[in-house]
Amino acid sequence: MISPLAYVDPDAKIGQNVDILPFAYIEKNVVIGDNCTIMAHASILSGTRMGSGNKVYQSAILGATPQDFKFKGEDTILKIGDNNTIREKVTINRATNREGITEIGNGCFLMEGVHIAHDTKVGNDCIIGNGSKIAGECILNDKSILSSGVILHQGCRVGSWTMIKGGCRSNKDIPPYIVAAHNPITYYGINAVIMARHGFNNEIIDNIAKAYRQIYQCSTSLPNAVKRIKEEIPMSPEIRSILDFIEHSERGIIALNKD
Structure with missing residues (x-):
C-alpha cells in the first residue's frame, strides 16, 4: 500500500507488498525490496538500495549526502540488507566516492537517533543503541552491540560479539568477544554471558x-x-x-x- 499522501518518484523501484505511509519521501535512484514498511515522514534518498523485510520508522533519513569535505556530488551508494529495524530519526549517509559504499547487513536494530556516516560498514545482527554516533569508514563486525550514546572515531573497527557500554567514546579498535567500558574506553572483560x-x-x-x-x-x-x-x-x-x-x-x- 502506497499512500496518496506520500511522495514516490516515478523512477524509484518498489518491490511487492511494500507499505509507504503518508508523508514519506522516496527519491529517484532508489530500490526498495519486498515486504518493507516505510513510515510517515521517513526519507529514502537517491542512491539507497534496500533489501526485503525492512521497517523504517518516522523521520529516519537513509542515503543522505555524506558530511565529508571530499564529497564532490557524485552518485554514490547506501546498501541496506534484509530484515533490519531502523527506528525514529536514524540518519545514514551514502558513500563519499563511487568506488566506496556505506553498507548495513541483515537483521540489525538501529535505535532512535543513531547516525552512521559515509563508507561505514555494519555487519549482520548488530544492535546500535539510542543516540550512538558512528563516524565515517568504521567497521562493525557481526553481532556487535553498542549501547546508548556510544561515539566511534573515524576508521575504528569493532569486533564480532563485542559489547560497548553506554556513553563510551573510542578512537581505537575494539577487539572481538569483549566488553568495553568507561571513559577513556578500556577492556572490561569478555562478553561471556551473551x-x-x-x-x-x-x-x-x-x-x-x-x-x-x-x-x-x-x-x-x-x-x-x-x-x-x-x-x-x-x-x-x-x-x-x-x-x-x-x-x-x-x-x-x-x-x-x-x-
Missing part, C-alpha cells in the same frame, strides 16, 4: 578468556602476548579471529581497565 546464551561452549569461552588474559593482564607487550597465545592456547576460529583482528589493526586496540 556468548553462552548463543551457544558458545565453556571450553571456547575459557580459551577466549585465556587469550585476553595474555593481552591485558600479564604485563607483557602486545607482540609477546600474541606469541604466547599462538604457543599456549588451542587454535580455533575464535582465537584466529582475535589474532587476525589485532594483526590488521591500524589504529591499535583499546587499553586495559586499571580500576
